[in-house]
Amino acid sequence: MTTETAKHRELGLTDSEFALIVEKMGREPNVVELAMFSLLWSEHCAYKHSRKLLKQLPTEGERVVMGPGENAGAVDVGNGYAVAFKVESHNHPSAVEPFQGAATGVGGILRDVIALGARPIAILDSLRFGELDSVRSRHLLDGAVRGIGHYGNSIGVPNVGGEIYFEAPYEHNCLVNAMCVGLAKTEDMVRAAAAGVGNAVVLMGALTGRDGIGGASVLASAELGEGDEAKRPTVQIGDPFEESKVLECCLELLEKGLLVSLQDLGAAGLTSSAAEMASAGGLGIDIDVARVPLREADMEPFEIMVSESQERMLAVVEPARVAEVLAVCEKWQTGSAEIGTVTDNGQVRILRGEEVVGDMPVAALVDGCPLYDLEPGEPAGWIYGNRATLAAGISAEDELLALLAAPSIASKRWAFEQYDSVVGSRTVRRPESADAAVLQLPESGNAIAVAIDGNGRRVACDPQAGTIEAVLECAQNLACVGAEPLGLTNCLNFGNPEKPATAWQLDQAVSALAETCTAIGVPVVGGNVSLYNEGPEGPIYPTPVVGMVGELPDPTQVAGSAFAKEGDAIALIGPFSPTFAGSELAKQRGALDKGLPRPDVAAVAAACAIVRDAVRAGRLASAHDVSDGGLACALAECAIGSGLGCRVDVQPLRDRGCSPEDALFGEGSGGFLVSGERAELEALGGVLLGEVGGTKIEIAAGDRSLVVGLGTAESAWRSLDERLDSPV
């Protein structure tokens, strides 16, 4: 065995994959080529365990402008404008170094949207950590939130929403998923495909250094384990100032029509950008590493090609426009260099001056990686732990307070106040004022709503039902502000797909995602897969995170989640029939088990339409999706947000067969808690529960009836503020 074949294993390639590379090349790859193959054939870049599954997802729709395959998806929002969006993970880097991991996660997703020629107008994030009584979780949370804030705030893109869950299976492998939304004139959008043989390839932005070498293969495509501190050098360091300049520079270049195509440099750096540009254009590309501006002069060609230095973009430019492009870069004080040429030979050639140091067929690099079939094996029972933190037999009041104070349910003000949510003058609904963030688009005369959801615990209980619920919850959040979904992006965070239980979870979740999106008519326009999310104690909860963008015709007709006024009636709309299974209460009682009821997708979609139309017509004073912690927690959130109490009887849920406890704290899809004029709510088909008023949350529920003062409830719900500013 030669040294090269031993080296391929270190780089994460199997022996059979290496043999296939040799076959496709007709010779053994040299060190540059091997490095490049190892990255593009990594799970992170090649989706080798998920690509077959992803083919099920519906990707087409009337409003789709760009679908999967581009740097981000985009949907038409009218009047000649399109909204580009995508969610991406930066889990492993964040688990190793949370501040830089999360910061560069935001930087990366921003560049994906910029690469389409869109100005980023919003960031959302979906985070998962271990339980808060763990020092590690607190460290990861603190670093990730600071990192997200540091990057997004410095760029001037508002962070308008997100979610954070705390569950033991994320203890060693936290999840940091960031979503970016951008706005562009549809006709000005740009694709990533290289075009025009003889055109110049220009690298813009930061210098190329040794940071992040091997990030895609070493970090993102293997399980985390002992000794991960040694992987810290593979985490990139972010510089939002550089990104801000690159952003403005790219937008100016596009506005002046100086670019043929544009691509960001993310995982696998120049290797991936250059190869994917060539592949998408059906062409070839020459890159001269001697012309790449370096941070360290003595870098080897393979290091330059695989460096994951941040804040870089690659553009294809007509030769006659190169000087103008370099001048705009100069104005923005950002680096730029012509480093290559578009060719017609179907090869990616790496040169060092005159010397050819790598020469590979584009097709082998980008599409040659073998795709693997999963070998799913359904586990017999609940494969995760159970830890009881709540005694049985306590009063319903104490249960409500315990749920409101649960870190996954409590107010996340501590986190979102660290993010600028107002820059850009678009934010009509800020975090926690409504179920979805709402951004006005004066350019197109309407508004969009954005939300991101995914409760991994429920997907762990039942990958099918849990994934359906994630999509429906996102749709419900949009409906609460009067928005109609235009498109969906997703990030599939799972464990090691080579293990049967994880393979089964992934298989079930993706087919449920495909079925649900097809059923509700929402195309999947982009996404990301993050596998091998495991710690020493096993896999994370399977966590498909769903981000949705919806349209509102009139930004002045938007409901909030808080009650609006004393005396308003409160009603429930939708096929909500909650159960104990998989609920936050079940978690706290240490009673999690396999299995969830399957939601009625058609009925939930119909309820979404009713609520959406009612909000748009101004018929509802408030609308809130019933989610974690059930109806009682939803009522408390509406009450705390308004400073108004409520008097409610859950009899209508009892009539649907719910026990008093399930009516209060049970969870499931399809519940909208709305308030407004009694006659309006009845006309909408809502079942009346009670009315807004007083200074207490009073809920009649048979032997589990409860009365909790508004101040007491608010203290519990706001308890994270103080808890997170104190030591563990």
Place this chain on the structure above:
Amino acid sequence: MIWGVLQFPGSCDERDALHACSRLGEARLVWHEERDLSGVDAVVVPGGFSYGDYLRAGAIARFSPAMEAVAEMAAAGAPVLGICNGFQVLCEAGLLPGALLLNESMRFTCRQVDLIAARDALTTPEGGQVNERRDQEGERLSIPAKHGEGRYWAPEEVLDALEANGQVAYRYAPGQNPNGSARDIAGVRNEAGNVVGLMPHPEHAVDPLTGSTDGLRVFEAVAAAGAPA
């Protein structure tokens, strides 16, 4: 009145400031390398992270050619408004007293706050309709604050002098100081009154849809406080 809104590499809120100014008059962006600001009557130094806040917030931007021009305009009595990073730049440039330190919490904080404008810090708006929310000390404005380095600091004797001269233009309402600023100071002005700086963002409070229109009062007052250059 023609407003000029400075733009440095790393500025974030310049387009929002431009939008706010354009509600009151004409407005254009001023690139940081412009030395000649003739034709501009009033200047906004906007928020953001000019030069990435490297070295110290505002420490590099103050040396830009545009800031040289702004210093001359300020000396000539033209209205100058510094918001957030712009306030930091004006302090670094010596056009306003004091300094902005890291927030007491050591964290970036974004929050809607109530400000109390000094009695003479605001002008009576057109039609004579003043804000209904008046405190004993002055008018209340609801405006977002968002910064990591906004804790106003100056030596005690300087603070005393600022108060004696009526240079404390804006304070955080009781209990709403988000950063630990000395004496709840959110914004100050120079002795002549034509240069004003504050940490909260009036440019993000000019549209009822996004939360408040109280910020327009700040722009109106600044326009009235200085003689157009």
